[in-house]
Amino acid sequence: MDSLHFKQSGLINPKLTSICDICLQRGEKAENFGNSTIETFAKTLLYSFVGKKTNEEQESFFVKTKQDRKSYEAFLQDYDGNEIAEQQVSRKKFNQAIIDSETGKIDYLPDQGRDFQYNLEHLGLKVDFQLNEVDFIDRERIRAKYHYRCQYCGRRGHSVDHKDPVSLSHNNDMDNLILSCSECNRIKSNMPFKLFKKLNDQIPEINQKLVKYENALGTLQEEFEHRRRKLAGQVHLKGVINDPELNAMRKQNKKLQDAIDSLQSDYDALRKIRENHFNTGWKIAQENKQSDII
Template identity: 70%
Template sequence: MKFQCSACGLRLNSNHFKYQEAKKLQLTSICDQCLQRGAKAADFGNVPIAIFAQGLLYGFVGRDNEDQELNFLVHSKDKRKRYESFIQDYDSNELAQQQLSRQEFNQALIASEVGKIEFIPQLNLTFAENLNKLGLKVDFKLNEVDFIDRERIRAKYHYRCQYCGRRGHSVDHKDPVSLSHNNDFDNLILSCQECNRIKSNMPYELFIKLNAQIAQLNQKLVKYENALATFSGEFEQRRRSIAATMHLKGVVNDPELTQMRKQNKKLQDAIDSLSSDYDELRKLREQHFNTGWKLLQVNSKEDII
């Protein structure tokens, strides 16, 4: 859920308007960034937030009524959109939050909004590039496993993904490096590129739990991979035979070549069909992990509801 701040005009996640006083949760008419700037919530009205707070029996800090024409600090809709996107990037990036406090992040934004920093976040720049332009530093390259250790891991696990059993060469951190900063050998395991991508920042314990629930599906994926490798190898060998026969005969078409091409066409059709079934299983497996991860995030999210 998002609300619009009555001071700066930015539409932000509802958590930016949450204020804890003693044991009572209150919602404010303006965002945490504007509060840090020195604006007072009691000077601003915000009808949607006031109604929402009343419905949930929360306190509300702000005026009862709202001005007909709000004079937002960030006048331009385009500029508000850029700030909103940049703040959303920070809100969803655990690595940035670990290295950069909310107060420091807000202070840079405040300086940008009032013109002390002559830069406004750009939609065509990466989050890291926008941070640098605002004078904020975050190290996004915490994976410092050297080549020798990577080869040791690959040899240790015989180039087999330790999650699904397919062939793999991606060295993965059990505890995500973005959270643990742990490049120790004990925290490294081998995975296929697909499992590495799906796992991403997911906790190792959760990924293992979800993976155990689909053990039979993983076994099928290994069989599909082996079958595709066999078919593809045979197809390539036959393709080379056709090329060699053409070279020896010095012709492009004759009955023998036509027959060979027909056989290879049937083989290609079988490969395509097998690949389609394989991709469906892969998508189903990825959905399984994504659903489990999202459910955990929703349950642990500190929303105002």
């Protein structure tokens, strides 16, 4: 379980409790339980420890079987890492659903073989994961407004993107919409717009190179398709497969294909470097916001 479940917030001197927030919400008293792991953390970090002091680990679980405990922990981790769920279902309500499941008030145990939404629904929790309500006409307006060009990298784009992720803002207004390529849309995902723009502004040269690669590859691929069709037409007219002129055309096409493959490889390598730049920046931002024990 994430350490946030054992750390009391809003205190000048943080306190760590021997039991998690779910057990506290159940009405249990931390003073009645020992937890040598949390106690050790508290001593190391000079935090207060609320719990029974003990030299031995005293294991006493409300959920008796290890497999069931794993199921609840996996379900809890799904919630902790899902911003859409956290916005629509309060932690208190989520914890209560777990308590009701553990006590049998709700006759359902989260199933690790099912997806998160299925488990939520069977515990009486409703989350709308489909928040994108932009219709076809508005999408076409955005594409025309930005001339089918990604507003992040400059390459050709068709993906209508929410500046502030719809999972965070629920904002489908036109001023929150922008055009991106599918790659930028995928990389940005739920990243805040200001952070994505900040990271993107750090690599203008890379974005310019990506546009040049895309244009060059597009031109070469068009030329290759033109030559391929011409070769097929000559084969049809001559009625033969092996012919000096045809073989010379095939040789030229092979050289062109090799050039395309080499350029595509360099292009993909640069795209990967760019993606890693965003992923690293996003991970650092998330780590800085992490509410862990330390």
